Amino acid sequence: xxxxxxxxxxxxxxxxxxxxxxxxxxxxxxxxxxxxxxxxxxxxxxxxxxxxxxxxxxxxxxxxxxxxxxxxxxxxxxxxxxxxxxxxxxxxxxxxxxxxxxxxxxxxxxxxxxxxxxxxxxxxxxxxxxxxxxxxxxxxxxxxxxxxxxxxxxxxxxxxxxxxxxxxxxxxxxxxxxxxxxxxxxxxxxxxxxxxxxxxxxxxxxxxxxxxxxxxxxxxxxxxxxxxxxxxxxxxxxxxxxxxxxxxxxxxxxxxxxxxxxxxxxxxxxxxxxxxxxxxxxxxxxxxxxxxxxxxxxxxxxxxxxxxxxxxx
Numbered sequence: 509x510x511x512x513x514x515x516x517x518x519x520x521x522x523x524x525x526x527x528x529x530x531x532x533x534x535x536x537x538x539x540x541x542x543x544x545x546x547x548x549x550x551x552x553x554x555x556x557x558x559x560x561x562x563x564x565x566x567x568x569x570x571x572x573x574x575x576x577x578x579x580x581x582x583x584x585x586x587x588x589x590x591x592x593x594x595x596x597x598x599x600x601x602x603x604x605x606x607x608x609x610x611x612x613x614x615x616x617x618x619x620x621x622x623x624x625x626x627x628x629x630x631x632x633x634x635x636x637x638x639x640x641x642x643x644x645x646x647x648x649x650x651x652x653x654x655x656x657x658x659x660x661x662x663x664x665x666x667x668x669x670x671x672x673x674x675x676x677x678x679x680x681x682x683x684x685x686x687x688x689x690x691x692x693x694x695x696x697x698x699x700x701x702x703x704x705x706x707x708x709x710x711x712x713x714x715x716x717x718x719x720x721x722x723x724x725x726x727x728x729x730x731x732x733x734x735x736x737x738x739x740x741x742x743x744x745x746x747x748x749x750x751x752x753x754x755x756x757x758x759x760x761x762x763x764x765x766x767x768x769x770x771x772x773x774x775x776x777x778x779x780x781x782x783x784x785x786x787x788x789x790x791x792x793x794x795x796x797x798x799x800x801x802x803x804x805x806x807x808x809x810x811x812x813x814x815x816x817x818x819x820x821x
Contacts, residue, residue, distance in 0.1 A: 509538055509596045509597070509617065510538050510539065510540035510541045510542075510593075510594065510596060510597075510650075511535065511538050511541040511542075511595060511596070511597045511598070511599050511612060511616070511691075512541070512542055512544060512586070512589070512590030512593060512595040512597070512598050512599070513531065513535065513541065513542070513543040513544065513599045513601055514583055514586030514587070514590065514598065514599070514600055514601065515544070515545050515546070515601050515602070515603050516546045516548060516549045516579055516582030516583055516586070516603070517545055517546065517550060517554070517555070517558060517603050518547075518548045518549075518550050518576060518582075518603075518606065519550045519551060519552070519554050520550075520554075520603040521547075521550065521554040521555065521557045521558040522557075522605055523604055523738070524545060524558060524665060525557075525558065525561050525562075527606035528543075528562070528565075528568075529599070530606045530607065530608070530704075531543060531606055531607065532565070532567065532568075532807035533609070533613060534581040534609070534610075534612045534613075535567060535612070536769040536778055537612065537613055538612065540594070540595075540614070541567065541595070542565060542567050542568070542569060542593070542595070542732065543568045543569070543697045544569050544570075544571055544586045544589050544590065545558055545562070545568065545569070545570045545571065545584040546571045546573055546585050546586050547559075547570060547571065547572050547573060548573045548575070548576040548577065548578075548581070548582045549572075549573055549574065549575050549576045550576075552644050555570070555572055556581065557570075559572070559648075560568055560582075568777075569589065570618050571585050571586065571589065573585055576770065577705060577708075578705065578707060578708035578758075579687075579703075579707070579708070579709050579710075579712055579713075580702070580703035580704055580705045580706075580707050580708075580712040581705050583703055583712075584702040584703055584705065585599065586598075587697055587702060587703075588649060588662050589699070590694075591694070591697065591698060593761055595692075595694060596694050597616065597691055597692065597694055598691070598692045598693075598697050599615075599618070599689075599690070599691045599692075600687050600688075600689075600690050600691075600692070600713075600735065601688065601689055601735075601765075602687065602689070604688070604737065604738040604739070605632070605688040605689055605735050605736060605737040605738070606735060606736055607630065607689065607733075607734075607735045608734040608735060608736060610733070611630050611689070611690070611733045611734055611735055612733075612775075614630075614707065614730060614733035615629075615630060615691040615730060615733045615755055616691070617677070618728065618730045618733070619691065619693060622726075622728070624693065624724075624725060624726050625693075625725065625726045625727070625728050626658040626693055626696040626723070626725025626727065626729050627685070627690055627691065627692045627693070627696065627717065627725070627728075627729075628685075628690070628691050628719055628727070628728045628729070628733075629642060629643065629682075629685030629686065629689060629690040629691070629727075629729055629730070629733075630642075630689040630690075630730060630735045631691060631729075631730070631731035631733065631734045631735070632686060632735055633734060633735070633736060633737065634736070634737070634738075634739070635736055635738070637677045639676070639708045640686075640737055640739065641672045641673070641674070641675050641683055641686075641733075641807070642675070642685060642686040642688070642689075642737075643673075643675070643676070643680070643682035643684075643686075643729035644671050644672055644673075644682065644683060644684050644685070644686070644714075645669070645670065645671050645672075645673065645682075645683045646671075646683040646684065646714070646718065647671055647714075647766075647779070648669055649775070649778045649779050649782045650666050650669040650782070651666070651669040651670065651671045651715050651784065651790035652779045652780075652782040653666070653782035653783070653785055653786040654666040654669055654670060654786065655670075655671060655770075655783075655786065656783050656785075656786030656787045656789075656790060657787075657789045657790050658790050658793075659793065661789070662786075662789070671819075675731070676729070676731070677731060678731070679728055679729060679730045679731065679732070680728065680729055681726055681727065681728055681729075682716075682718040682727055682728065682729045683717070683721075683727070684713065684714050684718070684727060685713075685717065685727060685729060686713075686737075687712075687713035688735070688737045689733075689735040689737070690713075692720075693725075696720060696723070696725055698721050699723055700716065700720065700723060701765045703715075703716050704716070706761070706765055706769075707762045707765065708758040708761070708762065708767075709758055709759070709762065710758070710759050710763070711760040711762040711763060711765070711766040712762070714766060715766055715769070715770065718770060719727060723737065735739070740800075742753045755807065755810060755815075757810065757813065757814070759815050760810045760811060760813065760814035761817060761818070762775060762814065764780070764811075764818055765818070767779045767780075768792050768818075780811055780815070783811060784811060785807055787804050787807060787808055788804075790804060791804040803804060
């Protein structure tokens, strides 16, 4: 039994290198395992640094991508190498995350005794041990409204639609997991094929895990397996949020593509209207408290801009 670990790097080489001791220590429990670091054409020689610093390790391979094609693109390069080998499992790990002692063994054991489970994710926590939400529900029109109001009354009324429920202390099924630390069976990857490269960043792991469910497999969260996640160190956003106006355009594009692909254009339009409606509720609260409308207007423009870009392409 061996594992193909995949990390997609873009400008976070120093972070990846700092986590190598913990990662390789976990790999050692499964002889024949290999870490594939996919460098998505990082700027400033970052990829070359990673390749130089790992050259002496016989269990690490650096894949130099010719371009920065996004998270799906990078993982697909890793998938290709993993499926060319004799690995039994594929483990996706963020460059800003690393497994704690026994994490991989716990995840492997969990999959081995549950044949219907196609993927399992670990508990994620900060360096101080604070537990992070990493098991989520699929987004709906109701959740798009609730998630943008930032209002307690709507959270209570629409509680069963909340995308990010509080972390639980026991193993349980979940719609999807944060892609920072998630283990797949090899045969699941073989059956599903590559990730959808229409996504540049965000929503690709949600889309892929929806396909896991559609293929007849289950997805579980196992908090007995633990990994540290330095939230937001490898992306433009932290906890899915960022100061208004700085949310990258590809987040809006990925969101629109996800809803359109999985639910159809009419549902995607409903999701947009619910999202804007929630922002309107929040804007009224902010006006009353004197916070102003600047951030909300910038975010609404992002939604409409994504629709314009989609029509053009």
